Each structure stands twice: as C-alpha cells, then as structure tokens.
Amino acid sequence: MVLEFPIRNDDKILPFRSDPWWESVVIFQGGNSILNCVKIEGGEPLRGTLRVSGSKNAALALLSGALLVEGEVILHNVPYIQDVATMLTLLDRLGVQSTWQGSTVVLQTRELTGSQPPADLVSKMRASFYIFAPLMIRQGHAFMPKPGGCSIGTRPVDYHLNGLQAMGARVVEHTHGYEADAPGELTGARIYFDVPSAGATQHLMAAAVRARGLTTIENAAMEPEVVNLANFLNACGGRVEGAGTSTVVVEGVSKLKSKVEFSVIPDRLEAGTFALAAAATQGDVTLERVMPEHLHSLFAKMREAGVIVEETEDTVRIKSAGRYKAVDIHTMPYPGFPTDLQQPMSAFLALAEGTSFIRETIYERRAQHVSELQKMGAEMMVEGRTIIIRGVETLRGASVNATDLRGGAALIIAALAARGCSEIYHMEHVDRGYSRLEENLQSLGARIQRLSTSAVTQPLNSDYAPSGL
Numbered sequence: 001m002v003l004e005f006p007i008r009n010d011d012k013i014l015p016f017r018s019d020p021w022w023e024s025v026v027i028f029q030g031g032n033s034i035l036n037c038v039k040i041e042g043g044e045p046l047r048g049t050l051r052v053s054g055s056k057n058a059a060l061a062l063l064s065g066a067l068l069v070e071g072e073v074i075l076h077n078v079p080y081i082q083d084v085a086t087m088l089t090l091l092d093r094l095g096v097q098s099t100w101q102g103s104t105v106v107l108q109t110r111e112l113t114g115s116q117p118p119a120d121l122v123s124k125m126r127a128s129f130y131i132f133a134p135l136m137i138r139q140g141h142a143f144m145p146k147p148g149g150c151s152i153g154t155r156p157v158d159y160h161l162n163g164l165q166a167m168g169a170r171v172v173e174h175t176h177g178y179e180a181d182a183p184g185e186l187t188g189a190r191i192y193f194d195v196p197s198a199g200a201t202q203h204l205m206a207a208a209v210r211a212r213g214l215t216t217i218e219n220a221a222m223e224p225e226v227v228n229l230a231n232f233l234n235a236c237g238g239r240v241e242g243a244g245t246s247t248v249v250v251e252g253v254s255k256l257k258s259k260v261e262f263s264v265i266p267d268r269l270e271a272g273t274f275a276l277a278a279a280a281t282q283g284d285v286t287l288e289r290v291m292p293e294h295l296h297s298l299f300a301k302m303r304e305a306g307v308i309v310e311e312t313e314d315t316v317r318i319k320s321a322g323r324y325k326a327v328d329i330h331t332m333p334y335p336g337f338p339t340d341l342q343q344p345m346s347a348f349l350a351l352a353e354g355t356s357f358i359r360e361t362i363y364e365r366r367a368q369h370v371s372e373l374q375k376m377g378a379e380m381m382v383e384g385r386t387i388i389i390r391g392v393e394t395l396r397g398a399s400v401n402a403t404d405l406r407g408g409a410a411l412i413i414a415a416l417a418a419r420g421c422s423e424i425y426h427m428e429h430v431d432r433g434y435s436r437l438e439e440n441l442q443s444l445g446a447r448i449q450r451l452s453t454s455a456v457t458q459p460l461n462s463d464y465a466p467s468g469l
C-alpha cells in the first residue's frame with residue numbers, strides 16, 4: 001500500500017495526516033523506494049519538549065539475546081522503527097511470536113522452529129548477525145546468511161566468528177553465509193579484540209552466558225548498549241561482570257530463567273540528533289527520558305561550539321546562544337565521540353563560524369552525506385577520512401538523497417535549519433533508526449511532511465494498537 005501525497009496543489013504543507021503508526025512501519029518488499037521522501041520547510045527554530053525513544057542498538061541486542069530464554073520475554077521501551085520490525089519478523093520466521101502493547105514487546109520464545117533465518121531479512125541489517133550464537137545454542141546448529149546494514153565501510157564479522165570458534169563452535173564459511181555447530185556445550189574462552197567492537201562484545205557475551213566456565217573479553221566495547229545487554233542477561237540468570245569497562249567476564253550457567261521482564265535504555269543517538277537539530281535551528285528544546293551521561297562527549301563539543309546545554313539526571317535542555325564557532329571532532333569508541341553522531345554534527349558545524357575538522361576513525365565511508373550537504377550550500381570537503389567544514393551563515397533548501405541512516409539524519413538537521421524547502425529522498429534509511437520522526441519534529445514546531453511511503457505495508461500483528469503519538 002502506498003500512502004497518498006498529503007500536499008495541496010499550492011504546495012503548502014498540510015498538518016500531518018494521522019495515519020495509524022503501523023502503516024509507516026513497512027516491510028520493504030520491492031516497493032519503489034525513491035518515493036519515500038520528506039519535505040521540510042526550514043528556518044523554524046525547534047521549541048518544546050520531547051520524550052526520547054528506546055535505543056535502537058540496545059533493543060536489537062536485547063531482542064537477539066531474548067532467543068536464549070526458553071519461555072517469555074517482556075521488553076519495555078522498544079522503539080517503533082524499521083530495524084526492530086525487521087528483527088521481529090526475523091524472529092517470527094524462527095518461531096518466536098511477538099505482540100506489541102504500547103512500546104512493550106512480548107516475545108514467546110519457548111519453542112524455536114528453525115535454525116536458518118531468511119537471507120532477505122538478514123541482509124537488511126548488521127544486527128541480525130547477533131542471533132547467530134543464541135540460535136546455535138538453542139538449536140545445536142545454525143546457518144546465518146551474510147548480514148547487511150548501512151554501507152559506511154568494511155564491516156567484517158571475524159571477531160564474532162573467531163570468538164565462537166574459541167568457545168568450541170565449529171564454524172564454516174560458505175559463499176552466502178556461515179554455518180555453525182556446537183557439538184556438546186560451548187566452553188569459556190579468553191577473547192581479545194584489536195579494536196573494541198560493540199556488536200562482537202554483545203554477541204559473544206550472550207554466547208558466553210551459556211558456555212561452560214569463564215569467558216573473558218578483553219578490549220571489549222564499553223558502550224551503554226553493551227551494559228544494557230549485560231544487565232538483561234543478568235536479569236535472565238546469567239553472570240556477567242565488568243560490562244562498561246574494557247574487560248568483561250562471564251561465568252556460564254546451564255540454565256536461564258523462563259520469564260524475564262526488562263527495559264531498553266533511552267536512545268543516546270536519537271537524543272543527540274534532536275539536540276543537534278535544536279541547536280542548528282537556534283531553538284530551545286528539552287529532551288526527556290534521556291541519560292545525559294551517555295552523551296558527555298557530544299555535549300562537551302556542543303558547549304565548546306557555544307551551545308547552552310543544561311543537564312539534569314534524566315533531561316537535557318538545549319538552547320541556542322547566537323552563532324556557533326567551529327570545533328574539531330575525532331570519532332572514537334565509547335566514551336569517545338560516537339561515529340554515529342559525526343554526520344549529524346557535521347550538519348550543525350556547517351553553520352558554525354570558522355573551520356571545523358571531523359576525523360572519522362571507525363568507518364572509512366561515513367562521509368557520503370557531504371556531497372548532499374554541499375547541494376544545500378554547505379562548504380565542506382572530504383580529505384581521506386577527514387571532513388573539513390568551512391561554516392557558512394545560511395544553508396538553502398534543496399532536493400537531496402539520504403545515503404545511510406545517520407547521513408539522512410544529518411540532511412534532516414540541515415534542512416530544518418536551511419532557508420526554503422528541502423526534499424529528502426530515500427527516507428527508508430532514516431526510518432531504520434528514528435521512531436515517528438515527523439510527529440516528533442512537528443511537535444517541536446518543524447514544518448515537515450512525509451510525501452509518500454515506499455512499499456508494501458504490513459502491520460507486525462493485527463492486534464497492535466498504536467499508543468498516543
């Protein structure tokens with residue numbers, strides 16, 4: 001089903017047509033994705049209060065970890081985003097039924113019916129790979145098609161595979177995927193990563209919970225999403241220590257609880273994106289239900305640029321204070337400046353006075369949004385892995401393409417701050433990670449309208465009733 005274009009002939013943007021939310025959570029089945037577009041009339045300062053959603057990356061790790069539980073898992077604060085829809089569909093194909101109640105997902109994980117998730121779903125996102133070990137542990141055998149995700153650079157899975165092999169799994173690579181057997185139990189192992197990997201830390205931590213003996217992961221990722229998963233695994237009856245530091249120690253257990261209830265942490269990346277949008281539009285926005293301590297690196301750089309950032313325990317207020325000044329950024333694993341906020345930050349810095357340098361140290365192709373921002377009048381260029389930005393006083397509206405999730409978020413920030421109208425195409429990238437984007441931005445006074453959704457729409461389950469927007 002394709003939604004109608006909600007614009008009038010005179011091209012004035014109409015108030016949002018409140019379609020049931022699930023109509024915008026689509027399972028892409030070959031629709032014409034170029035129609036997935038938002039139109040933004042920029043120049044309006046964002047003002048008001050917004051509640052941040054549950055974290056995409058934490059929710060995806062928890063949904064994968066839930067496969068270890070033979071019974072029922074209740075997860076609160078799950079974000080309504082495409083990646084979660086994809087993961088729930090993937091779990092459904094393996095026999096896990098899920099139902100939504102507001103932002104709570106209830107998963108029935110007692111019996112699994114498969115050990116090979118469909119390649120078309122796995123190829124949609126990188127996080128699908130995290131189900132490999134739980135599936136192998138539950139079924140004794142698993143075949144995992146090669147994962148997909150945003151094309152932001154090389155994203156190998158060698159840490160995942162080496163770690164599983166160190167724990168005694170037999171892993172074979174085929175042209176289209178990986179096959180793994182766990183003859184008998186997995187056994188604890190000593191694992192080390194060359195660079196901290198959030199995904200590999202989460203995946204191997206989950207596997208280690210059911211391995212015999214001790215597993216130590218050294219140079220582990222310290223991201224809040226890793227801690228959230230460790231706490232979930234402990235709530236399931238696991239014994240994980242050290243999450244949030246560079247050494248995680250897991251003592252395997254032979255059985256987990258059969259019913260677990262747990263909450264996803266707030267999305268620091270959504271919060272960061274809205275914080276930058278508020279600042280770039282010279283607005284005044286309070287974000288609620290955030291964990292400001294997860295965003296210290298961003299707030300430090302925003303303050304350095306001249307933004308007023310006022311934190312409480314679970315809120316943050318972002319206020320503009322005139323024109324900002326250039327700052328330099330190095331992306332680093334947590335608690336360093338997150339690579340995922342580098343692109344949104346570049347849109348903010350496009351308007352800051354002076355020259356900013358952003359050095360991307362994690363992914364080699366996370367600057368594809370730069371040529372799109374140039375179409376909006378941004379003066380920036382890419383040299384190797386560095387984005388050099390000479391701030392301009394104003395950006396102008398343009399038709400641009402989202403090339404990946406956070407690159408799309410950067411274009412939205414720029415379009416909100418720009419003079420005139422912008423159309424951002426390929427919103428399917430952005431829909432992967434931002435929940436109810438238009439509604440949220442509209443509630444802050446933004447003039448943003450979805451022009452069309454792209455593909456076949458399919459509610460996850462027919463009894464889902466969207467909670468108030």
Ligand code: EPU
Nearest residue numbers: 057127154155156157158159160197198199200340362405
């Ligand atoms: N790496 C390897 N081998 C591996 C795994 C990782 O060399 O087996 C390297 C990667 O090449 C990269 C670095 O380790 O250089 C970090 O990759 P990581 O594994 O941490 O990335 P990821 O787990 O695949 C998660 C987030 C990303 C986020 C990165 C970095 C999820 C689902 N994804 O990815 O989120 O950019 O950590 O913080 O949790 C996003 O939300 O937009 C996003 C891309």
